[in-house]
Amino acid sequence: MKLVLLSSVVATASAFAPMSAISINTALRSSTEEQLEVSAVEEVEAVQEVVAPTPINGWVPDEGLPCYGLPGAIAPTGYFDPIGFARDGITLNEVKRNREAEVMHGRVAMLACVGYLAGEATGGPFGLVGPANDQLQQVPLPAFALMTVGIAAAELNRARIGWVEPNFGSWSSTLWKLRENYYPGDIGFDPLGLKPTDAKAFRNMQTRELQNGRLAMLGAAGMCAQELVNHRTIFETIEFYSKVYSGENPYAACGEGIIC
Template sequence: MTMKFTILATLLSTAAAFAPTPSNSRVSTSVRAELNGWVPDESKFAFGLPGAIPPFEDGFDPLGLATGTPLSTMKQWREAEVQHGRVAMLAAVGMLVTEEPIEYHPLFEAFNKDIGPAIRHLDEVDAVSPFFLTFLTIAIGSVEWNRALRGFSKPEGEFAFQQLKDNYYPGDVGFDPLNLKPTDADEFATMQTKELQNGRLAMLGAAGMIAQELVNGKEIFVNLGLATDRFDPSSVPIQF
């Protein structure tokens, strides 16, 4: 796989969504406000969830994954898609920023040498400061714990695995330090559609970049011919 092929495939790809299936779409008025103005509608694409863009406004589900899928499962899929898209956007930006020629490492100093492809950076950090991964695991766990408390139902009564609360909108974990979330339902839907499209693109892009670096062990801009390969594997504390 070459980076040119990966980028071309990424730009031409359209993320899959799901066609609506029959389900109970009645939601109380009190819940509607909690769902950011979205009211599940079984007659619309993906129960009316944002995320569809031309030319697939009426649904894109070539594998029929949504056949017989209830609303609760659709919400779980959207929750997973939003969260994975956010992680992928961070990953895609992080890989490009921390590699040659930019090489910005906010957590440690590496200005005096090229430390190689991003897929091995955590290995290098772990070799020098093994407690860092413990701290990172705790940090990620605390974020996921907050998401679970906010969006997931308690395991009691008639409970299904990864069951979301009725008044939880997929992806809305309550983190908005810059107060960017629109109060208008239509504006919110537009913003989430943009987030979903960027997240879908980032998932494809990050996967392509990781695959490329696994193939030949070279950094992204080096593969593109935009940076000089000055990485010396013997200068880092792990085996390449």
């Protein structure tokens, strides 16, 4: 009888022991699978954040394209960079900084071309005379000071909007650096509401502005050089060469021994 009872107890214990081990193994396996699933989801989300940057005016920087995909390359020259300002290996910040400089110089040059012609034709409110190259020193001092303050304020505002504030503790990482969400040249000044909201239309308008600015830089440099050479206004130079091409002596009205 004792042997029967003892065998029953042993059999009962052995029946329950494997089930407990199986339950523990199953719980551990489920916990590990859940942790792996959470880690996989986090990795996928991290990859998605890196692959999908936020577009700026419809532009997403692409390292595989010239100038990271910024507009400005049109026929017949296409992508024209003989000096290598956008060479291979250039950083995105350098490309944006070069484009910022090009856009702003182009805008100043467009104003300069109009200023050369309008200033020489009218004389302005101060009665300026002679070639435009000689007119700046004729401007009264108060007006010149006001103009200087206005230019400085505009430049400070542009720096505030588009450039990272220099950190004295880490010059190398903050100096000459544009903000990541800043599109070169877009300082938010659009009083006439000409900026398109469509990405393709904005790209086309940006290309037109770039091309007009490039032409204006060449034009302003040409007018400045021409006036330095012959010391005539632009309109006087046009009149001079009109006489030359028509066969008329442009020096006939100067008299003998007079250079004009």
